[in-house]
Amino acid sequence: MRRTTRRLMRGLAVLSVLALGATACGGSDDDSADQKPVSAGDIQAALKKGGTVTVWAWEPTLKTVAADFEKKYPKVKINLVGERSGDKHYTALSNAISAEKGVPDIAQVEYFALGQYALTKGLTDLTPFGADKLKAKYTPGPWNAVSEGDKVYGLPMDSGPMALFYNKKVFDKYKVAVPTTWDEYVEAARKLHKADPKVYIAADAGDAGLTTSMLWQAGSRPYQVDGTKVKIDFADAGAKKYTDTWQKLIDEKLVAPIYGWTDDWYKGLGDGTIATLPSGAWMPANFVTGVPKASGDWRAAPLPAWTKGDKASAENGGSSLTVPELAKNKELAYAFVEYANAGDGVQTRIKQGAFPATTAELQSTEFQNTKFDYFGGQEANKIFADSAANVADDWSYLPFQQYANSIFNDTVGKAYISKTKLADALKSWQDASVKYGKEQGFTVE
Amino acid sequence: MTTLQPSAAVSRPPARPPSKRDRRSWTGWGFIGPFAVVFAFVFLAPIVYSIYLSVFRTQLIGGTTFVGLDNYQQALHDDQFWASLGRVSLFLAVQVPIMLGIALLIALALDSGRLYGKDFFRIAIFLPYAVPAVVATLMWGFMYGTRFGLVGDINEAFGVTLPDPLSTDLVLASIGNIVTWEFVGYNMLIFYSALRVIPNSLYEAAEIDGAGQIRVITAIKLPAIRGALVIATIFSIIGSFQLFNEPNILRPLARNAITTDYTPNFFTYSLSFNGQQHNYSAAVAIIMGLITMVIAYAVQLRGMRKGA
Numbered sequence: 052m053r054r055t056t057r058r059l060m061r062g063l064a065v066l067s068v069l070a071l072g073a074t075a076c077g078g079s080d081d082d083s084a085d086q087k088p089v090s091a092g093d094i095q096a097a098l099k100k101g102g103t104v105t106v107w108a109w110e111p112t113l114k115t116v117a118a119d120f121e122k123k124y125p126k127v128k129i130n131l132v133g134e135r136s137g138d139k140h141y142t143a144l145s146n147a148i149s150a151e152k153g154v155p156d157i158a159q160v161e162y163f164a165l166g167q168y169a170l171t172k173g174l175t176d177l178t179p180f181g182a183d184k185l186k187a188k189y190t191p192g193p194w195n196a197v198s199e200g201d202k203v204y205g206l207p208m209d210s211g212p213m214a215l216f217y218n219k220k221v222f223d224k225y226k227v228a229v230p231t232t233w234d235e236y237v238e239a240a241r242k243l244h245k246a247d248p249k250v251y252i253a254a255d256a257g258d259a260g261l262t263t264s265m266l267w268q269a270g271s272r273p274y275q276v277d278g279t280k281v282k283i284d285f286a287d288a289g290a291k292k293y294t295d296t297w298q299k300l301i302d303e304k305l306v307a308p309i310y311g312w313t314d315d316w317y318k319g320l321g322d323g324t325i326a327t328l329p330s331g332a333w334m335p336a337n338f339v340t341g342v343p344k345a346s347g348d349w350r351a352a353p354l355p356a357w358t359k360g361d362k363a364s365a366e367n368g369g370s371s372l373t374v375p376e377l378a379k380n381k382e383l384a385y386a387f388v389e390y391a392n393a394g395d396g397v398q399t400r401i402k403q404g405a406f407p408a409t410t411a412e413l414q415s416t417e418f419q420n421t422k423f424d425y426f427g428g429q430e431a432n433k434i435f436a437d438s439a440a441n442v443a444d445d446w447s448y449l450p451f452q453q454y455a456n457s458i459f460n461d462t463v464g465k466a467y468i469s470k471t472k473l474a475d476a477l478k479s480w481q482d483a484s485v486k487y488g489k490e491q492g493f494t495v496e
Numbered sequence: 497m498t499t500l501q502p503s504a505a506v507s508r509p510p511a512r513p514p515s516k517r518d519r520r521s522w523t524g525w526g527f528i529g530p531f532a533v534v535f536a537f538v539f540l541a542p543i544v545y546s547i548y549l550s551v552f553r554t555q556l557i558g559g560t561t562f563v564g565l566d567n568y569q570q571a572l573h574d575d576q577f578w579a580s581l582g583r584v585s586l587f588l589a590v591q592v593p594i595m596l597g598i599a600l601l602i603a604l605a606l607d608s609g610r611l612y613g614k615d616f617f618r619i620a621i622f623l624p625y626a627v628p629a630v631v632a633t634l635m636w637g638f639m640y641g642t643r644f645g646l647v648g649d650i651n652e653a654f655g656v657t658l659p660d661p662l663s664t665d666l667v668l669a670s671i672g673n674i675v676t677w678e679f680v681g682y683n684m685l686i687f688y689s690a691l692r693v694i695p696n697s698l699y700e701a702a703e704i705d706g707a708g709q710i711r712v713i714t715a716i717k718l719p720a721i722r723g724a725l726v727i728a729t730i731f732s733i734i735g736s737f738q739l740f741n742e743p744n745i746l747r748p749l750a751r752n753a754i755t756t757d758y759t760p761n762f763f764t765y766s767l768s769f770n771g772q773q774h775n776y777s778a779a780v781a782i783i784m785g786l787i788t789m790v791i792a793y794a795v796q797l798r799g800m801r802k803g804a
Binding site for chain 2 (some may be wrong): 146
């Protein structure tokens with residue numbers, strides 16, 4: 052008995068050494084700082100030679116784009132792996148990158164999450180491929196989100212300049228004017244809820260994307276990022292504007308405690324219990340597929356202003372296509388990214404309802420005159436394009452925004468379900484983010 | 497010790513003692529080898545790897561460094577960890593007795609032989625266990641909804657306002673309800689099988705002595721299935737400490753109530769996959785594993801002592 056135990060221990064020791072050895076090999080630091088420029092000729096040659104490009108993206112219009120691309124370059128096969136979105140997408144991507152295995156050639160990455168991947172050297176700097184020359188094509192907000200200094204980590208695919216979607220039927224029924232400022236918004240919320248206690252001005256149970264966008268519009272700049280130096284502060288004047296207004300909505304129970312993208316949420320958007328939705332310009336396609344029965348009820352309006360007449364807007368959502376550092380076929384990958392986000396693919400995607408990040412398309416009359424059947428024939432793109440032009444481009448997300456957003460409801464969520472004030476709740480989000488930043492080796496103030 | 501005796505008897509009489517010992521040990525490994533290999537790679541290697549991970553720290557800035565037991569120290573002082581452990585302990589203290597109590601009552605009722613349609617009930621009660629936890633949670637999640645779900649429909653139909661099962665105060669109880677629904681049948685089956693193997697002669701003896709049904713239960717049935725009770729309790733303790741699926745799937749419906757550190761398992765998951773803190777996550781997981789082992793072992797010792 053005793054002898055077997057000892058042998059078992061010896062086996063264990065051998066095994067642990069093996070495990071140590073295996074992982075020690077895995078954690079190599081490869082340095083690819085100096086990349087040679089890739090000429091247009093190199094890319095053409097790669098396209099001629101052909102190969103397979105694996106794309107991890109959920110954007111639905113990419114299917115057509117990939118088919119067109121394959122038709123144009125018959126030797127290239129685009130392998131679209133989609134339908135995985137949100138947390139699961141990033142979990143899979145992070146795992147693949149840290150395992151150094153199964154990394155796709157192209158990954159869709161939302162603007163808020165891009166910083167984290169760029170920082171950990173997970174993404175290829177596309178400057179040597181000539182991506183920096185495309186700067187003039189894009190609106191400043193999305194371009195600012197994909198570039199850092201003279202490095203470009205992806206090409207903007209779409210953007211989410213904000214607008215206020217509102218249920219015209221509900222507003223007409225109770226004869227309430229569509230708000231143009233946030234003060235009017237609170238007033239409208241009271242009127243609607245008084246007229247029918249089932250009606251709420253909006254559904255908000257705590258959403259990191261909405262909160263950061265609202266802060267952005269209000270002129271708050273909570274995140275100051277300079278390389279690895281980070282400052283987090285939710286106490287500026289802009290933030291106060293937002294918390295004061297939103298606190299009223301929460302205190303008076305004027306926002307429905309419904310979480311976004313749930314069945315309750317779709318139901319509320321459909322049956323008139325949720326009267327407005329401040330969201331990005333990519334929302335219409337989701338209305339069409341998610342809330343079909345309310346077709347004709349909804350309209351788009353400019354996002355309410357903080358002071359009357361002010362046109363400042365903000366982005367909500369939006370994503371880019373990036374080429375991971377460990378991608379196998381970078382030339383081909385870049386060729387597809389450029390085709391989809393700067394070339395012919397843009398038109399293909401707009402025709403299917405995507406909202407572009409390219410200035411030329413945004414300003415084209417064809418685009419601006421598009422009538423949305425869902426919005427009762429409204430030319431909603433005019434509102435979105437106007438919003439896109441008024442997005443301040445000095446906003447930055449945290450280099451670890453993906454993590455910060457994941458703990459948003461742990462901290463800021465308190466303001467929605469207890470007596471905690473929104474301003475205090477933001478402070479605890481700040482504290483938790485600062486703690487994480489320090490643990491991860493950032494210099495945090 | 498006793499197992500060595502027969503094997504020694506089977507082997508040929510030894511000519512040279514040392515060689516005999518060698519031969520015996522290698523033949524043994526031949527039999528146990530396939531199992532040992534699987535065991536080593538599937539059970540031991542992940543544990544060893546977790547321990548290895550837990551003594552390092554990888555940062556977004558600065559890469560990987562050896563930190564010794566720092567991660568463990570941090571975990572032991574982490575309020576989030578202790579809060580999540582407290583939550584599952586509370587869950588354990590309330591849900592497990594209720595679940596096992598119901599399971600035991602049903603098992604005794606089925607075993608009494610006084611029910612019609614015994615087979616039907618046995619299968620019907622066991623059925624929820626066959627439903628995957630994910631599906632079960634989604635299903636209950638729909639029922640819990642105060643707007644879209646069953647609770648909402650009841651509110652609307654009867655003009656009442658039922659408490660929201662997904663509110664901060666009630667969500668733990670709601671999870672308890674799901675887990676109870678899922679596992680009553682499973683535990684019932686363990687108890688029922690244990691009850692079926694009690695020799696009939698005991699019952700006959702009890703009848704001759706004039707014992708009533710209650711007396712039969714307390715004096716014969718319960719002592720006879722003590723082993724099964726202890727096993728079910730240990731499984732339930734481990735299950736409670738590992739609580740993950742239910743809160744994870746309900747979370748989209750109640751993000752503010754179910755935090756990312758709701759249970760220890762959920763906490764380690766969030767650390768690893770939202771925060772990329774694999775090392776710290778490994779340390780927390782190992783501490784949690786140790787705590788679970790100690791408590792399960794204590795229950796086993798305590799449960800078996802009186803029976804011996």
